[in-house]
Amino acid sequence: MENMNIKKLAKELNLSVSTVSKALHDSYEIKAETKEKVLALAKQLNYQPNPFASSLRRNSSKTIAVVIPEIAHNFFSLVINGIESIAEELKYHVLIYITHEIPEKEEQIIRHLLNGRVDGILISSSGTSNNNAHYHELVQKGIPFVFFDRANFDVDAPRVTTDDYQAGFQATEHLIKSQCKHFAFLSLSNQMSAINHRKDGFLAALKQYQIEPSHVHIIEAGTDETLSFQIIRDFLQPLPVSLGIFSSVEKLAIQTYHICKEIDIMIPKQLKIISFSNLPTAALLNPALSTLTQPAFSIGKEAALLLFQSIKNKGKIQPITTLPNVVLKSTLFIRESTKM
């Protein structure tokens, strides 16, 4: 069927079947002008190669997958835009899979992708350090993949992260200098590398400024929204004096705002808060939210570039010590929510 169509295209254009086939596969051997002619007629005749047959033959799907924990998170939507900006150029399709923060769901998706359905995978892990068997299977099968933001540090794969420790330190130092007396870290999970690095930065700053350990609170809010709302509300009643909150993700900061509104806690007078966030409304909130903002679009771009590099190098053995590890910087935006 495909060959028949290629023959038809070739005849119509007075080109060889091989030239048409190469043009359709965007071969560097073919002039741009010829490619354009072939593609225009292919479109006109509605030529469609069979994707399965074509994938098996060329051993390339011209598709990459992005596996993310959730979609209702401005950080991830910006990252995806960054990824697509690179994929677009290389004429790759981008498939997005959502794990809803469920490690088993992530495993299921990765296993679904194990047999060459895509050429490579970008992963922001929902997993814990205990379940990395599926990543090792990717390594074994030689399927290129790159971690971004939430990496699994027990697995040998390129990764793009941000300076979570330093940013956590900086945010906490800002709360200390804003004269907070009690300090709380809102955690999404104690099993995620990025979140833990933020917490380590938080703890290091408090230690350096010799904050009384009894004034330090780690709140494991978790990924379930109803539950985290309850946990944060319970923590805020009674309200610790001069509380400074450092939220590891924007979702928990938004919940804190809702709770403060509900039980009449005044921000920043009674409670100061700063959060990791790419929220487009951060500056419009009442009060405007101080944030640590990750360069989400650049993270997506860098991760995609590393992945396409891996896809290109596929099969070549790379020593683990040279695995790329890109670390980008977050930016601190001081707004009303941490005002003295």
Added chain:
Amino acid sequence: MENMNIKKLAKELNLSVSTVSKALHDSYEIKAETKEKVLALAKQLNYQPNPFASSLRRNSSKTIAVVIPEIAHNFFSLVINGIESIAEELKYHVLIYITHEIPEKEEQIIRHLLNGRVDGILISSSGTSNNNAHYHELVQKGIPFVFFDRANFDVDAPRVTTDDYQAGFQATEHLIKSQCKHFAFLSLSNQMSAINHRKDGFLAALKQYQIEPSHVHIIEAGTDETLSFQIIRDFLQPLPVSLGIFSSVEKLAIQTYHICKEIDIMIPKQLKIISFSNLPTAALLNPALSTLTQPAFSIGKEAALLLFQSIKNKGKIQPITTLPNVVLKSTLFIRESTKM
């Protein structure tokens, strides 16, 4: 390869090859208990069917695609959660494709999906009424698809929409009763059905209340963020007296907030604004934003149910007049931004 693995599973479990195969394909002929046993061992032995071979044979990919204009839009992320809640139950994978509001990109994605890569497609159209050839190709190829939110009314396909006209009327009536004198509709595009229905409701309300046509402004802000920011800012300088804005999407309302902050326009004193929105921070903005909120999660669920119905009925001819057309209601939330 696959058969060898099935044989191994069958031998290990002392079952027939046919029983194991049926269990793996979730056949109703097999007891739940047996399925569990088979799946547990399959997981343990890391049994993976070849997806391409299996798709060709069973003629089913157990995958559906969702094609949306953008991801940084709370509406779409909630819809996707609704879709996944149904797909999960039926053990289907959900692939997400983003068109970035570019009709050509949507065409490209749909054509990429034309050859049975997925069992069905959910589409929120970025297209205009002028380019629906790719939808007609889906109809011709017998690939089930359902429109949600942004439907193309020239194409015969099931659709799930909201009461955009009525909601637009209601929002505008609310602005009129809040004593606005000038009225502006912020449009994303004059080529999208949902947006146009909102505009028609807006115009109908103004007509019914006999608002002077010179006090009615249709602002074609467009989908490009830099441009729409400029267009809205230009419209607000000089500021029409007692202006009431009805924004067709939350993105344009957020831009309006940013502009008002920048050029010192007080909301709601000098300008009132209401927007279609599923923003989780709507109630936390300064001032809190009045919204028309679509039942996004339900839209996703309903659309997925219709799609799986179509997939089940595939091949059966349905008269066009019985094509399902589900219309759900939006909810009006009155907050500070439209206060008198």
